Amino acid sequence: MSKVYNWQLGREMEYPYDAAFPDRQFAFVFNLNRCIGCQSCTMACKSTWTFSKGQEHMWWNNVETKPYGGYPHHWDVKLLSLLEQSNPGGQTWNGQPADVKAPYGQFKGRTVFEAATTHISPEGAQRALGYLPTDEEWASPNRFEDNPSGSEKGHRGQLAFSSGANTPQHKTWFFYLARLCNHCSYPACLAACPRNAIYKRPEDGIVLVDQERCRGYRKCMEACPYKKTLYRGTTRTSEKCIGCFPRVEGRDPDGGGIPMQTRCMAACVGHIRLQGLVQMNADGSWKEDRQHPLYYLVHVAKVALPLYPQFGTEPNGYYIPPRWVPRPYLRQMFGPGVDAAVERYSNPDRELLAVLQLFGKDARMCFRYEIKEGPKVFENSIRGRKFELFDDTVIGYGADGTKIIETKVEEPLHVRPSQHANSI
Amino acid sequence: MPKNESDPEDPLELNGVALLTNEDTHGEMVVCFTEEFMRLGYNASKILALFRDPFYIGPSMVTQEKGEAFVHDIISETFKAWNRECDLTPPQQPQAEDLVP
Numbered sequence: 221m222s223k224v225y226n227w228q229l230g231r232e233m234e235y236p237y238d239a240a241f242p243d244r245q246f247a248f249v250f251n252l253n254r255c256i257g258c259q260s261c262t263m264a265c266k267s268t269w270t271f272s273k274g275q276e277h278m279w280w281n282n283v284e285t286k287p288y289g290g291y292p293h294h295w296d297v298k299l300l301s302l303l304e305q306s307n308p309g310g311q312t313w314n315g316q317p318a319d320v321k322a323p324y325g326q327f328k329g330r331t332v333f334e335a336a337t338t339h340i341s342p343e344g345a346q347r348a349l350g351y352l353p354t355d356e357e358w359a360s361p362n363r364f365e366d367n368p369s370g371s372e373k374g375h376r377g378q379l380a381f382s383s384g385a386n387t388p389q390h391k392t393w394f395f396y397l398a399r400l401c402n403h404c405s406y407p408a409c410l411a412a413c414p415r416n417a418i419y420k421r422p423e424d425g426i427v428l429v430d431q432e433r434c435r436g437y438r439k440c441m442e443a444c445p446y447k448k449t450l451y452r453g454t455t456r457t458s459e460k461c462i463g464c465f466p467r468v469e470g471r472d473p474d475g476g477g478i479p480m481q482t483r484c485m486a487a488c489v490g491h492i493r494l495q496g497l498v499q500m501n502a503d504g505s506w507k508e509d510r511q512h513p514l515y516y517l518v519h520v521a522k523v524a525l526p527l528y529p530q531f532g533t534e535p536n537g538y539y540i541p542p543r544w545v546p547r548p549y550l551r552q553m554f555g556p557g558v559d560a561a562v563e564r565y566s567n568p569d570r571e572l573l574a575v576l577q578l579f580g581k582d583a584r585m586c587f588r589y590e591i592k593e594g595p596k597v598f599e600n601s602i603r604g605r606k607f608e609l610f611d612d613t614v615i616g617y618g619a620d621g622t623k624i625i626e627t628k629v630e631e632p633l634h635v636r637p638s639q640h641a642n643s644i
Numbered sequence: 645m646p647k648n649e650s651d652p653e654d655p656l657e658l659n660g661v662a663l664l665t666n667e668d669t670h671g672e673m674v675v676c677f678t679e680e681f682m683r684l685g686y687n688a689s690k691i692l693a694l695f696r697d698p699f700y701i702g703p704s705m706v707t708q709e710k711g712e713a714f715v716h717d718i719i720s721e722t723f724k725a726w727n728r729e730c731d732l733t734p735p736q737q738p739q740a741e742d743l744v745p
């Protein structure tokens with residue numbers, strides 16, 4: 221085991237390999253306040269990468285209704301309870317949020333790597349505490365989803381799908397959690413592979429399974445706490461999200477040679493997703509890049525938080541937590557930064573309102589933004605706080621400095637006339 | 645084939661789900677959805693339509709649980725706080741056929 225620094229935990233931790241970081245890291249921010257659970261992202265990935273024989277059960281991108289659903293079933297509940305069993309009552313945080321090296325304070329509990337040192341599974345010692353989901357757990361990815369059973373147009377009150385199931389609705393809060401591989405800085409899948417078939421690319425940090433080396437032992441599947449590697453029976457190898465690497469490299473003809481956001485990001489109709497490449501320091505923390513939208517959201521505004529940071533893999537997917545969800549649940553899922561993040565998102569300042577406009581505006585990746593100040597539209601008090609709205613203009617630039625986005629905070633809405641609803 | 649009996653061996657069978665909390669967050673849900681859609685450019689009546697539509701389970705659940713007047717009031721207050729014109733007329737009693745169970 222090596223000692224590596226995990227900035228999300230604010231401390232060093234044990235990891236089977238020495239730390240090595242890419243020049244730029246694949247990262248994304250999802251605004252969960254906006255996800256409508258439409259699964260367009262899921263289908264965009266499926267129709268691009270996993271439509272072949274043996275991949276039927278694979279959803280590299282999935283969206284689950286929390287706290288009910290999970291793909292595979294109960295993945296997070298199981299992981300949390302394994303960690304709790306290994307360290308009863310000790311999975312806690314303390315310390316004060318500090319700088320970019322410990323923005324959420326310090327995690328006092330055990331990561332999946334640390335817990336594995338004292339946990340021997342039926343098959344022997346593990347490199348990361350985990351479990352292998354059963355085939356049943358991978359099946360029916362939308363079990364426990366919310367279940368609309370509406371009426372056909374013009375027939376209010378009648379169930380449209382009379383032959384379909386009319387299952388019970390959830391009666392309390394829920395939200396949609398969109399997920400894909402986090403292209404972690406300390407991937408558990410990579411740590412666990414006995415064949416060294418998994419590697420992290422030095423140019424963009426995308427984590428890939430070398431299909432030539434993989435022998436399908438499924439150690440990655442057992443170790444990944446997010447359960448984002450999947451087994452393919454037809455090739456007897458494991459597969460996972462490839463981060464749409466041809467697009468990230470700028471090889472998709474649509475991008476005109478500059479890096480594009482992945483298929484699942486670009487297809488998001490809810491405009492909840494913003495993906496990019498962030499610069500890294502030699503110690504794995506993010507290099508200050510004040511005008512990069514992801515740097516701003518994660519390290520300046522601190523509205524976007526890692527998913528289950530306590531697992532210890534340093535995931536590179538960040539989430540703006542849904543503000544109506546009870547805080548204890550959110551703190552467990554996104555760590556101690558939740559209260560400040562919800563507070564800031566619910567009372568957005570001038571810069572945050574402008575940066576949020578960059579989501580979903582262009583399929584090319586944004587590397588830098590600029591704000592041109594506009595007039596004050598009004599001043600008011602919202603929930604007892606002073607609130608000012610400025611109609612600023614936000615401009616986003618691609619990898620080569622091309623202007624890819626220019627929009628305003630008070631963005632005009634154009635409604636396509638009904639006779640042209642489907643024309644482009 | 646449709647069936648009425650529960651089969652515990654069926655992987656597609658729904659299981660009981662323990663609720664972690666019954667905290668009432670309906671009000672905050674309405675504020676959040678209203679602000680998000682308002683910032684996307686929807687007017688108040690379009691937003692209210694979402695809360696009436698059974699295909700939008702989250703919003704329509706609030707309407708079913710709390711009644712339309714509750715939703716209507718929060719939408720109006722939110723538009724007022726954001727200094728936007730609210731095109732809603734005073735709340736009406738929901739029609740039974742508007743609320744599909």
Ligand code: SF4
Pocket residue numbers: 400401402403404406407408409410427443444445446447448449460533
């Ligand atoms: S999310 Fe899982 S599969 Fe993806 S890099 Fe992290 S550990 Fe590996």
Ligand code: SF4
Pocket residue numbers: 264265266268269280281400401461462463464482483484485
């Ligand atoms: S990044 Fe690409 S490969 Fe990965 S889940 Fe999204 S669409 Fe699929």
Ligand code: SF4
Pocket residue numbers: 254255256257258259260261262283396398487488489490491492493
């Ligand atoms: S496409 Fe966007 S809004 Fe739709 S489910 Fe996926 S993340 Fe959510």
